Amino acid sequence: DAGVTQSPTHLIKTRGQQVTLRCSPKSGHDTVSWYQQALGQGPQFIFQYYEEEERQRGNFPDRFSGHQFPNYSSELNVNALLLGDSALYLCASRLLLGYAYNEQFFGPGTRLTVL
Amino acid sequence: KQEVTQIPAALSVPEGENLVLNCSFTDSAIYNLQWFRQDPGKGLTSLLLIQSSQREQTSGRLNASLDKSSGRSTLYIAASQPGDSATYLCAVSPGGSQGNLIFGKGTKLSVKP
Numbered sequence: 001d002a003g004v005t006q007s008p009t010h011l012i013k014t015r016g017q018q019v020t021l022r023c024s025p026k027s028g029h030d031t032v033s034w035y036q037q038a039l040g041q042g043p044q045f046i047f048q049y050y051e052e053e054e055r056q057r058g059n060f061p062d063r064f065s066g067h068q069f070p071n072y073s074s075e076l077n078v079n080a081l082l083l084g085d086s087a088l089y090l091c092a093s094r095l096l097l098g099y100a101y102n103e104q105f106f107g108p109g110t111r112l113t114v115l
Numbered sequence: 116k117q118e119v120t121q122i123p124a125a126l127s128v129p130e131g132e133n134l135v136l137n138c139s140f141t142d143s144a145i146y147n148l149q150w151f152r153q154d155p156g157k158g159l160t161s162l163l164l165i166q167s168s169q170r171e172q173t174s175g176r177l178n179a180s181l182d183k184s185s186g187r188s189t190l191y192i193a194a195s196q197p198g199d200s201a202t203y204l205c206a207v208s209p210g211g212s213q214g215n216l217i218f219g220k221g222t223k224l225s226v227k228p
Contacts, residue, residue: 004158033215042119042204042218043159056213090158094214103149104216106159 002027004107006091012113013081021076021110025093031055032074033104034066035090043090049074050096078112086114117142117209121219128195129227136190136222138205143183146208149216150179150190153202162203163190195226 005024013019025032031050035043045058049068068074072093078085088111092104118141128134138148147166151159163172163179165188171180178191192199202223206216 006158031214035216040220042206042220043216045215045217048213048215050213056215058215088156092159092216096214102214103161103164104214105161106151108158111156 004091004093004105006089006107006110008110009108010111010113012115014115015081015083017081017114018077018079019081019112021078021089021091021112022073023076023091023093023107024073025091026105029093029095029105030072031094031096032068032072033092033094034074034076035092035106036060037088037090037109039087046076081114083114086112088112117145117207117217119205119207119217119219121203121205121222123222124220125223125225127225127227130195130197132195132226133191133193134195134224136192136203136205136224138188138190138219140186140188140207140217142209143186144210145183146210146212146214148179148181148188149206149208150177150188151204151206153204153221155202159204192224195224197226197228200224200226 033048034046037043047057088109091107094104150162165181176193202221204221206218
């Protein structure tokens with residue numbers, strides 16, 4: 001049973017560029033969430049996708065956008081990159097059965113470095 | 116606004132010792148609480164999930180308790196091993212949310228042989 005997968009593993013960009021990160025959820029899961037984890041901090045919720053729509057959003061600017069595809073995979077896009085966007089980006093998936101009661105599973109993350 | 120705090124920030128113990136990690140949250144209206152393990156530079160591994168109606172969950176040498184009314188959870192690790200060295204994160208799913216998690220900053224555990 002494949003777990004949550006993310007690509008790429010590492011990415012280096014320069015300020016002002018745009019980046020796309022990808023996530024495939026655990027088999028059988030239909031809901032994908034994205035988190036940003038700065039060094040030494042806990043992950044911060046960016047947004048959640050279900051049925052190809054953004055269902056909930058954390059306190060992140062519009063430069064952060066996403067998409068969910070019919071096969072439940074998801075992309076996170078960040079425009080006009082800032083140095084402060086350097087972080088580990090984590091994708092999590094779960095099955096939206098029982099609403100918020102289900103365990104979330106995380107992928108290995110994408111390490112983004114902005115120079 | 117829900118806030119999650121983990122104490123201590125770091126902990127070093129000799130192998131074989133039993134230990135307790137603490138997590139507190141400011142709003143008792145939660146759906147569940149989840150404990151995770153994170154190795155350096157890696158993703159999160161789910162350890163235990165406690166629903167708001169439960170008091171504790173056990174998995175192997177791990178036992179997590181939840182006291183929702185006081186806003187506290189503890190993760191008990193029995194007979195610690197060097198392989199337990201990692202950062203342990205606590206996260207709550209706030210009531211009224213659609214399942215997003217609010218995390219503490221974690222406790223960095225080092226188990227010395």
